[in-house]
Amino acid sequence: MGYLPNERLHHLKQYSYKGIDKSILSKYILNPFWTWFVTLWPTSVAPNTITLSGLCMVVINFLTLLYYDPNYLTEKGGVQIPQWIYFTWGIGLFLYQSFDAIDGKQARRTGMAGPLGEMFDHGCDALNTTLEAMLTAQALNLGRSWWTFASQAATLANFYLTTWEEYHTGYLYLGVFSGPVEGILIIVGIYIVTALLGPSIWDTPILDFLHLSHIPLISSTIPNIGLNVSFMVFGAFMMAFNILNSYANVRVAMREAGKSTIKPLLFLFPFLFSAGVQLAWIGHPKFFDAAGNEFTILESSLFVPFMCAWGLSFAHQVGKMILAHLTKGPFPVWDWVFLASVVGAVDMNLPRICGIPPIIQSTPRTTFLYVYATLLISFIAYARFCTLVINDITNFMGIACFTVRKKDEEGVWRGTEEVKANGEGMKKVV
Template identity: 55%
Template sequence: MGYISRPALVKLRDYKYSGTDKSITSRLILTPYWSWLVTLVPKTVAPNTITLTGLSLVFMNILTLLYYDPLYLAEKDGASGPPNWMYWVWGVSLFLYQSLDAIDGKQARRTGMAGPLGEMFDHGCDAINTSLEVVLASRALNLARSRWTVSSQLAAVANFYLTTWEEYHTGTLYLGVFNGPTEGILLIVGIYFITAIYGTTVWDKDVFETLGLTKIKILTDNLPHYRFNEAFMAFGAVGVAFNVVTSYTNVYKHEKAQGRSVLLPIIRLLPLVISCSLNVLWLSYPTYNDSQIIHSSIFVPFLFAWGLQFAHQVGLMILAHVTSQPFPIFDAMWLWTGLLAADLNAEWLFDKPPFFQTTPERRALAVYATLLISIVSYGRFVYLVINDITEFLGIACFTVRKRDKEGHWEDAKKVDAQKKDL
């Protein structure tokens, strides 16, 4: 132990998960399926193993993307086009990820392994998947190297951050009637399947023309003419706006009922704003619409690094939640990202040329160095947190075991039964 303070570790014993799911799809369709699916999993399988298996399927999707389109060009920029079966695999894998992500909590209760480590592990995998799906879905929508992909990244991380921020303040994970883990994932699964059937270029078609609505003047004269992929991004923006309102409403009501400041939670959104602003600033050379990072082979490594930094931020927030600690504000990665962003944009910020990123090769070196630092930083965080929590609570991360009162590893249910007898 050492990363988490002793007083914070003690608070782990008081933590109780609280969640509310208002999704009709989840309650009427998916929950019966999930309840059946978990019965197929042996009770010797640890919940975190199920979660990690689901994330591994997404990693496999990323590997297929990098194999068939390593430059992330998409057909619109000259990619030869991966086989259609790849999108079928992506859709099935994402659906399985959702299924495994949904049953890990049920498995935890079946095996007596429910606790704060499971929630942290689950949220950590979800945070990583958030950015990975941006890369995959943008490829399926034939967007790839475009500012629309950046917009999708912003929308995805904002949605996830807001949900976690809301849980920190209210103590409850709220999932609305239409939420990301349920309907959002099913929507992306549908995108993969449609792309598998019709190809990526189907998303470049005009919505009104394709649906035969051009003769309805009231629509064509008053609504923007979007392509399908652009319309999907606009829908995502509406979703973010709705999530902002509902999340803050829940936090406002809770903080007011507790007699606490309703403005302080807004200040705690600054980490999201600062992180996103620094990354967008870095991308804005020479201009945001003509970014030399977006329109290059280092765009995907850049998104991966950003995603890991985001996962680290969310991990710190969840850790603070389960240990009843102060909200984490500062992130050391801001210094690194800020320096590189300022360096590349030094010409219009300081009227001086860049100090380091003077060539495409040096820009690539900066991005890959950032990716490496992000991997090491987040990997260290995950290792230390898992080690501290498992040692303190006497549990295993990937096996269904706990330590008995004598310090011996035993089956989790056996240890729980002994505690009840006492």
């Protein structure tokens, strides 16, 4: 038995991609480049192979982070990453963006356009969201901090919001300033600056950097925060803008369909709940290890696996949402994969809730085991979800995932050009 029931699979036949791109940068500069870039790929390469190749570059970037700074101490914690590494992060992210942009063009070139491509594309984007949040915070010298946690929360919120918007409107909107276009290029710029000047440059107070700190009126009204924190504040304003813009699009779509404009807002609660659970867990009361040192997940080497576990759980959450959009299914309100995080958050906050110590995570060692168990559960759950969904869609649609092949009317796997030629031949005979 597959993951999807037959009645939902049949909605895949009605799929058609609908997107609105208002980005000037995308339209006049990047799209001409992408149109040329896709011609470098032979039509024997499947679109999903291109998408996965782009994600692999980001994964390699993340592995270099783990190699040089496994405990995520950053430069302010005394870890020096060779500055040329940041160049590779910028190149890898730019190529990821380019590969992500041309997979749809390659799908049309090869006759492989369809719902599987959108599902696969969103899945890779969901994983990239967490990886880039961690890489960017490292390049900005934020390290293990609430700013890094907030950065990932905001990034995931934007991605959730985009998917929520597409579910209710049927369109993928890219505004005048969007994460996949302008947002990625800004991060590429951050990597380049870090490669040239080092991560500590981002700790420079913004007024000192702009040579405005000597002006009393400005210095007394504007906080002289670091450039890295200023970037976080800028991101918060952009997130607020995207929230309002997304809801405006959903509101219009709901009115035109004669549906409630308030009900879609209730479907933002699943993300708020999941993010709140992570906040409660990582914000647990401090306790002491065997040596008498204070211990928290936020300030320990568990910070990276904790954030990765959250990212994988999030990818599972939005994966179910985009699948519901493609198959006309109900909005996925609850996702069981967050249960481990709920247990972890409640357990760690037992001192606040009822004045008793944690039962499961009573020591740094047991906390270590539980966080990594959550990471493993999240990974297995998402891998299982992807495998089952890909199998269901490929079997039902008669298409391959990583090769340019389709099943003909007799159920034989053939290249798309061969299937097309055979189909035209049959029409002539008839």
